[in-house]
Amino acid sequence: MTSSSTPTVTKSPPALIPPAGPTPRGTLALSSIDKTVAGSGFVCLIQVFSPPSPSAARRDLGAAAAVAAMREGFARALVPYYPVAGRVAPSGLAVDCTGEGIWFVEAAASCALADVDGLECCPLPIPQKLLLPRPPPGEKLDGLIFMVQATRFTCGGFAVGIIFRHAVFDGQGAAQFLTAAGELARGLKAPSVAPVWDRDAIPDPPGPLPGQVTEFRLVTQVADISAESIARVKDEFKQASAASAGEVCSTFDAVTAIVFKCRTLALASALPDDDAEVRVAFAVSTRRLLRGVLPIPTVEGYYGNCVFLACVARAGKAVREAALAEVVGAVREAKEAVPARFAGWMRGVEQYDVPPLDYSTVTLSDWTRLGLDEVDYGFGVPGYVSPLNDHDNFIVQLHYVRPPAPRRGGVRVVLRCVEEPHAAALAVELAKFA
Structure with a gap:
């Protein structure tokens, strides 16, 4: 218009x-x-x-x-x-x-x-x-x-x-x-x-330690990661882990590796040195892990928060130079540690660790399988669902959503994870996977 x-x-x-x-x-x-x-x-x-x-x-x-x-x-x-x-x-x-x-x-x-x-x-x-x-x-x-x-x-x-x-x-x-x-x-x-x-x-174990909160001037961006790029990363991981039978790279693993590496490359000039740590944190659903806490028939209907935070932390240079298959492995390792960490937290023997909410940490949420795009109020299911979080400048974050219908098959990433000086470089890196 x-x-x-x-x-x-x-x-x-x-x-x-x-x-x-x-x-x-x-x-x-x-x-x-x-x-x-x-x-x-x-x-x-x-x-x-x-x-x-x-x-x-x-x-x-x-x-x-x-x-x-x-x-x-x-x-x-x-x-x-x-x-x-x-x-x-x-x-x-x-x-x-x-x-x-x-x-x-x-x-x-x-x-x-x-x-x-x-x-x-x-x-x-x-x-x-x-x-x-x-x-x-x-x-x-x-x-x-x-x-x-x-x-x-x-x-x-x-x-x-x-x-x-x-x-x-x-x-x-x-x-x-x-x-x-x-x-x-x-x-x-x-x-x-x-x-x-x-x-x-649900037991009341120790909560997270409060961290310092900083306000950023985040830029909203959207990037589509194609099905072909996701398949290529999955294949690279399969080739790299051929000796480890049963290792499977999910779509989440592939996309997370892509965006983590792309953001780290875009932030190279902002990091104080090569050893400076960069992190990607993501919420892992723990509903299935509540089966020993809630009666099994009620687990399906529980609508409270059932997530535990996983985090990958590496030196910036290591992420920039790593093959995507290596980054996938780090994501999988963090994911696979959640059940034991969650069980320890529920018993009160492990702290719920929250990574520093600074510019080096990006927090992601996967909305592709929540069911938000399957809701029907009487006029069909939505063709598109997206966060509207332009007001939030305190958490460096991104969301995975299903792309609009013509581009179905890949994953759309809605990003508020960089400030203006790094937005163009991030867009260039992500465009390689469109």
Whole structure:
């Protein structure tokens, strides 16, 4: 679109969606794992839904009905997920089950999704604050757990902006709640997965040591790692580990090795010397490791944080000069150490180590298998899901998401992991794997 036709978004006043029926009251403690990520605050994301095929008149009618059904789906989901309708206690260590509900915003964009490249480009043609919900003036953000905004485009497509409190959900847990809302919006009588709180079943071992937090001026970038590049790295690892039968390089391993090496190359001028350490930290799901802590039937429905941080730390020169197969091996080694480290942490004999949150550490999250791109509120599954985190300058981070439909097969990386002086060099390195 030209600058003279910059798209606008008109928002309705935020409205509370309370649970559709009676819910329990009281206070529920967060788990020790929840508390370790509480400092991360809110997670912001967008789900983009392509327009339906019917005529414009039917499309308008269908959009109104779809939003009404979506609101009803959330209201019904808040009955079994009643803590989400509450507020985080002032202590930050518990949820007060007040039954107040979640804030919901309806909005309308002045353009079609095609006019803004399907919201798949970087930077976004529409400021992210226009696509994300906000509570009414005077409502404190501190206690809120979940907010939704449904923005309708002139083509009939939708963008659903989500903000959720990380202390209450991890990504998989948030996807579970959204899936339940979608199922109920489509008329199911109950969610396919029954939610489980049970945070008090998790032991309370030592938490992470607080680290110094620095504010950066991070640049948002997007890079697509092709399926061919991923296959090539997997093959290089297979060749290098031929003597080690059973060694398998996953897509996650390959992409993590690529982005870690590319970022280290881009940062060469920023490191004080060749021995300066660089790190990549990533969250590993530990749901399967809770099977000795929670009853097996309830593990599937647990929607609290179930992650443990793995970290690869190497000298910058070593990463720059290493073959990608070597970097893959380091990633796999960190991943494979998690079960024993997690078990030790649960017994209280190992500290939950958080690497320094400085410019030498990049933290990544893999969203490709969380289920966020399988949520159906009644107008199909999203064609694209992405974090909206341009506001976060305290954690050097990147996310793996599924590329938009035409480029399916590889992995899209949404990056906020370098400042301006290193952005061009990073883009050049990543382009070699496009």
